[in-house]
Amino acid sequence: MENLELGWLLQEIADLMELNGESVHRIRAYRNAARSIEGLGRSVRELAETGELQHIPGVGTSMEAKIREWLESGTIDEMNRLKNAVPPGVLAFTQISGVGKKLAKRLHDDLGVESLAELETAARSQRIRDLKGLGSKTEMMILRELERMQRTEGMFPLGMVWLVIEELEKSLQSLPGVSNAALVGDARRCCSLVSELEFIICGPGRLDAMELLDKLPCVERILQTDHASTRLQLKSNIEVQVSAVSDLVYPVLLVEKTGSAAHMRRLREYASTNGWEIASDSLTDAQNRVRQPRTEVDFYSLLGLPYIEPQLREDRGEVLAAAEGRLPVLLEFSDIRSDLHIHTTYSDGVNTVEEMAKAAQSMGWDFLAICDHSRSLTVARGLTAERLVQQGHEIRSLSDAMGFSILCGIECDILADGSLDFDDSILRTLDVVVASIHTGFRQDEHALTHRLVQAAKNPHVDIIGHPTGRLLGYREPYPVDMELVMQAAADYGKALELNASPERLDLNDSYAAAAVKLGVPVSINTDAHSVTQLGFMELGVAYGRRAWLTKESVINAWPLERLQKFCNS
DNA sequence: GCCGTTTTCGGCCCGACTGTTTTCAGTCG
Known part of the structure; x- marks a missing residue:
């Protein structure tokens, strides 16, 4: 985990150096070190302790110092220096597929645009094609890409948060007074692009536990909080919502917050044809009695269904398949x-x-x-x-x-x-x-x-x-x-x-x-x-x-x- | 910034494709 994080950080430094127009060989040195570290069989921390960091291919005295700095402080000063030197707009422009480091810099310097929005305006008013060496095709490519980016704005690849999900879930579960903690939302359904990370926790000491969130190793700071809900920023810059809920409603909320809107609609339809009603935090049976399932399995079971795995909860026929006993035994x-x-x-x-x-x-x-x-x-x-x-x-x-x-x-x-x-x-x-x-x-x-x-x-x-x-x-x-x-x-x-x-x-x-x-x-x-x-x-x-x-x-x-x-x- | 020595500094993967040119620069893998 640490090796991967450090590898990503060194790659990021290399990206920023490229934007700063630094030596290609120096940049490559960072990339080589990053790849080496990602491919290590042992943890960098362990190698630092035994004084073996320079045994890693691509790591010399300078790189060793930076690795030690990161291990001790969680940051590398060089990174902050570079970040300040690169205008934020330029960094954003490199996210456009087809726009590399040099073009990003030119768009910023020659057009005087600072953000994706300003770049879009420039493209729409056909100012990009006026730049030497660029034409209408580049302009249209940029507009096309900007539209794509808008469609997925605020979303990030599942793989980017995969490791942190596991770590955070474990950390939350280990908090005193917390009996259960789980990821919900599209990340739990393992969507390829995830909109936001949300966890719910329950247990007798859940509200006290909320006070301890900023002590968790992966948490950078608290962004916003009220007594039962907190928004965190992780060290990896990802934002996470944590909500404390009562043990009674936890299983229903787990279902409610995990399933896609379409799955929940289909499930409600199915429930209602069988005399049940799904409210936001409970189930009501045909005799109008409120029922609180003890687990998610119990929830589906009360409706007469086998457990439906989170990844299937997309309304792609899973409710009917469950009702007819045709759910697949999913790959493990x-x-x-x-x-x-x-x-x-x-x-x-x-x-x-x-x-x-x-x-x-x-x-x-x-x-x-x-x-x-x-x-x-x-x-x-x-x-x-x-x-x-x-x-x-x-x-x-x-x-x-x-x-x-x-x-x-x-x-x-x-x-x-x-x-x-x-x-x-x-x-x-x-x-x-x-x-x-x-x-x-x-x-x-x-x-x-x-x-x-x-x-x-x-x-x-x-x-x-x-x-x-x-x-x-x-x-x-x-x-x-x-x-x-x-x-x-x-x-x-x-x-x-x-x-x-x-x-x-x-x-x-x-x-x-x-x-x-x-x-x-x-x-x-x-x-x-x-x-x-x-x-x-x-x-x-x-x-x-x-x-x-x-x-x-x-x-x-x-x-x-x-x-x-x-x-x- | 690292490496491998010719121990004090030179070398460090490259080729196709595209858009813009009319010979090249930038991007990508």
């Missing part, structure tokens, strides 16, 4: 047996084959597939055919030595014309082939769809990686006719990836559900570039449950023999 994290898409130092990962394999083994996986980038992705040091063979030798001997099955694979680029980066003679030698698009995603829908369909037709391809290319909160999915892609996957016996990287979660839940309906299995992969990122699997599974995934529909929940059969067919 413990069902996962492997990760079929991870990177190593052979391409752009930060950990070696051996480090990744050992970490995967300690995750409890039965086996692992290593799928580094293919040759055309030069920036990621994509593997040439020769290095792929060399990696294969290393993987096989390591696999034997460890007594742990490691499959040889590739994340093969789907090139602009729909052909693959390696020809069949190479692909056929591999255990697993993930085919993904990394370039040319500004092509039109027809071209992009054609590329994915062509990839699905290749007999050696097993999985289509991150099929829609979305980056949560940053880039829309590229224009693809997913109906055609899913049909191609069904026709040619391929799996579609649910990439569990916090910035992707791609396929989205709707497509993943649709794919399974067509008989296309899903592969939940972390796309890990470090040992730490292997932990993304938990997020992928939690999100995948929104698509009603079961262990039957997810190929990395299958045993090795079945997976091999799938890949060889």
Whole structure:
């Protein structure tokens, strides 16, 4: 957790340095250190205590001092200095996909605009196209992006808060006098973008416990408070609402505040046809008696329904399915047996084959597939055919030595014309082939769809990686006719990836559900570039449950023999 | 800012694509 936080902070410093126009090499030094730290097998705090910080690749005397400063004070002065030096507008402009650091700075300096709103005005009055080197297309791209950003304003990717949710829930539960604490809202339903974090707590000492919130380790300060409700700002800058409620109404509020509006409407309809009424904090039966369920399970049970998992509470047929006893047995994290898409130092990962394999083994996986980038992705040091063979030798001997099955694979680029980066003679030698698009995603829908369909037709391809290319909160999915892609996957016996990287979660839940309906299995992969990122699997599974995934529909929940059969067919 | 030495400083991943040009700058992965 601390390693990840520090890694993010160093990346943020690198971003700010870029905006400040500092040396590219100095910037890279920060990024290298950040990646190294994210990929560490041990905690930085521990290494600081044993005086081993400079053993971390990319960490020298200067970086060590900054890490120590952060460990001791929770902040790095350099960061604050940089933040003051970069106008807030410039920082906001870099959130626009297609606007990099230099363009952001130019828009600020040359147009004199300080905020996204002012930028929009400038774009609408066609002032951007007047700048040298920019034209109407850039202007329209910026307007398009600003509209997208407005649609998701105030929302943040689930993966960004995933770790803090767990930490905060535990902290709240451990407060004296608190008997229960739970996350509610869209974050509990594991929506890919989350609007706000809200927790409710109950217990005999809940009101006294509210006084202790600012003492929690992850809390920065109290923003607003009344006796039963407090708004907090976390150290990670995220705002959280905590409400104290009585034990009596806690279970009903848990249901009420978790389900989407549509789910609650459907549930009320169902309840009323069965003689029940759901009020905001209680249930009333046909005899007009108020009933207070003891738990959420009890709540649904009183209505005559089995428990409906939070991720399903979207009004996608779950109430009817529950009533008819057709709710799926959802995929559990413990069902996962492997990760079929991870990177190593052979391409752009930060950990070696051996480090990744050992970490995967300690995750409890039965086996692992290593799928580094293919040759055309030069920036990621994509593997040439020769290095792929060399990696294969290393993987096989390591696999034997460890007594742990490691499959040889590739994340093969789907090139602009729909052909693959390696020809069949190479692909056929591999255990697993993930085919993904990394370039040319500004092509039109027809071209992009054609590329994915062509990839699905290749007999050696097993999985289509991150099929829609979305980056949560940053880039829309590229224009693809997913109906055609899913049909191609069904026709040619391929799996579609649910990439569990916090910035992707791609396929989205709707497509993943649709794919399974067509008989296309899903592969939940972390796309890990470090040992730490292997932990993304938990997020992928939690999100995948929104698509009603079961262990039957997810190929990395299958045993090795079945997976091999799938890949060889 | 780190690394790897030729111990005192030079080198540090690159190529495709796009929009704007007409040779290049910026973005992205």
